[in-house]
Amino acid sequence: MQGGLEFKTEIELLSRVHHKNVVSLIGFCFEQAEQMLVYEYIANGTLKENLSGKIGIRLDWLRRLRIALGAARGVQYLHDLANPPIIHRDIKSNNILLDERLNAKVADFGLSKPMVESGRGHVTTQVKGTMGYLDPEYYMTQQLTQKSDVYSFGILLLELLTSRSPIEKGRYIVREVKMAMDTTKAMYNLHGILDPIVASSTSPRSVEKFIDLALRCVQESGIGRPTMSEVVKEIENIMEVAGLNPNAESASISASYEGQSRGFDDPYSDESLFAYSGDYPSSKLGPK
Structure with a gap:
């Protein structure tokens, strides 16, 4: 429904990228x-669905670490090894797919942007993405990095x-x-927020x-954030x-959850606040 430009962008980009943590494009019509x-068939749906418990697969801490590593390697490949480098622009749990072995694959390149302007380090472009995941620096400056x-x-x-949206x-x-964090306490005093x-x-x-x-990844200033290569290593x-x-x-x-859900609220019950993926009007705020 987003139109021909996104369709063409996805075909062009996915025809060039080949990595085990990036979804493969088989053909188009x-x-x-x-x-x-x-696309290749991805058996276990999106990470978002799995975190909400809709799929019935138990994502313990070790499996979540493997998913994080796979997704990070996929994005690192786009940044460092794709030619030209690609900025995905819509990284979110709905765009991370899990195969039959729970390997993570980065998907949905409709909003992606190739870094063809070499040497500048950014692309000046209309703000697009998904609210909640959107880089505030990009939102204010329209400079995508x-x-x-x-x-x-x-x-x-x-x-x-x-497991929250x-x-x-x-x-x-x-x-x-x-607000809840206290680094002097076990698990930084976040037991009430952690899954x-x-x-x-x-x-x-x-x-x-x-x-x-x-x-560190969500520092307000991009300079303070690590690169995806550093994220993978960490x-x-x-x-x-x-x-x-x-x-x-x-x-x-992994084995399915034992019995039915245990009464936790579905963290994705109200998608209206963050599900939209597309254009945003220019910010009237200037950069700090």
């Missing part, structure tokens, strides 16, 4: 104004920690975490380091702290 993209994807990825990391009942996840599965992790230090990384280090080999293949799909 454009006949009688019907626009169809044919790779660090804009890093910001969105930081929000994704907070979703993996909390970025904006929920008028509350923004970044602000909620920062119970994460809060019960046997490796609290790995959870704390993951929180640290997420908050997640690999966190996995080792948790006792995982970051280079091992993912295990087969």
Whole structure:
């Protein structure tokens, strides 16, 4: 429904990218104004669906770490190895797909932007993305950089920690975490915000380091955020702290949740605040 430009962009970009953590485009159809993209089949749907419990797969802390690493490697590939480099511009849990072995694959390149303006480090462009994941610096300056994807990825990391949507009942996840955080206490005093599965992790230090990384990614200024290459290395280090080999293949799909859901509110019950993915009007605010 977003039109021919996004359709053409996705075909052009996905025809050039090949990585195990990026969804593969098999073909497309454009006949009688019907626009169809044919992707590889991804058995376990979106990360968003899995975090909400709709799929019935239990994402324990170790599986969440593997998903974070796979998604980070996919975005790093787009930034560092694709030619030209690609800024995804719409990193979110709805655009991370999980295959039959729960390997993460980055999807949906309709809003993506190739970095063809070499040497400048940014692309000046109309603001597009999904509210809640949108880099505030990009929103104010209209200058899109790779660090804009890093910001969105930081929000994704907070979703993996909390199983909450970025904006929920008028509350923004970044602000909620920062307000509740106390680094002198176990798991930074975030037990009330963390998903119970994460809060019960046997490796609290790995959870704390993951929180640290997420908050570095969502620094207001892009200069203060890590690169995706640094994010990948840090997640690999966190996995080792948790006792995982970051280079091992993912295990087969996890067992389903025992019985029905345990009464938690569906974190995605109100999508109206953050689901829109597309253009935003220019901000009237100037950069700080």
